[in-house]
Amino acid sequence: MSGLLLVFILATVALMLQVSQKQQALADTQHTLNAKVTEAKKQQAAFSTQIDKVNEAEVIRTQMLKEISERLNAAGIQVTVNSDTSVLSIPTAALGFASGSYTIEPQYAARAAAIGQVLSDVIRKDDRFKYLDTVFVEGHTDSEPFNGPLNMDNWGLSTFRAISLWQLWGQSMPGDSRLDALKNAQGGPLFSVSGYADTRPVDDAPAGIPDFAGNRRIDIRITIIRPSSKELEKISDDFSDGTK
Template structure:
């Protein structure tokens, strides 16, 4: 009887030892898994911090480009006003608006009167004295010596044509969209003929200046008429400035791509 009792105790002790060993093993696995999780978590945090810092850097560069554009527009406006040419600015969207006091189109017409031609020539000369320093191929002269940080910041300049909302009644143009594009082309060609603006290039080696037409689709705020209205405010030319996006180093690009995974 004693031997049987001793046998049962040995079997029970062996069972407890097996359970204890199993629990120890599970605990060890748990600890290893927890350590691995903590290390991966710390690594993820470090990567995210790098991505966040890179993103902040990009935002700062974008904000700086917006500030550069605002200063550029204000400088052009100031010089034009000294020449008695009144323009309006939309610094948020980078638009220099040539009001009807600067450039006037008669209804359904693309022809420029002598006053508008003169003003466009002055506008062209003013931009020719300022904008090249913002191109990727600035001239090698004293004008840009103190503006080297602006090199390559200007990507595109759109000469935009607009119309009022009176339906087109001329056989020469299909509709207001066609009319607005022709107005933009007319203004563009007159400015290019009076300057060297066409020689400006962006960082991709492409011409900076181009044209676009919007018909009646983008009226001036407060001039969105529900009825056809012969409105000279909307028969206008806008000049829109687009800045180049900030470039990323290979290291910054790798960090951003890694963070997006």
């Protein structure tokens, strides 16, 4: 009798030990799952923060384009905004580019300078330049073949149009408004100048008119700061290796 009781007690103790071990294993598993859920929530929050920053920057950019176009149009300088591509287009009527020319004639200089001043005012307002990555000053030509000095073609012509406007801004704007003093979040120049020849005609450009004036223009393309692939990888790595 006492032998059976001892066996029963030992079996009960063994069973209780197994149950205790399984309960501990279950608790450990639950703890691990909870930690992973917490980590995933923190990672999601970090990604959400980056998305919120981009959304905020997009709102700021939209506001800036609206303000720039409203101020210029109110001053009699007709410009258009393509909200889909975040581009402000300045037509040749505002700058006076003749076909085959990159010169801003004296009668257009004041108007061109006013455009630069409005850009400076709007971008500097509330330090909104902090939301921007680059502001591209892009020159464009019509499709009329061009053969200028030193074999300059429409690529050179479009680039020199953008350079002409940029140089005029540099010469005419006061020191506290100078666009070349603006820096982006990485500390580099905010503004960049480029040319696209006749490769990007306006949407309503008619076919068969190579010297269509609407294609002779300057586009101001505003890009916003976005998280880089390295920043996103860092968020992923920080949580995967447990440093966050």
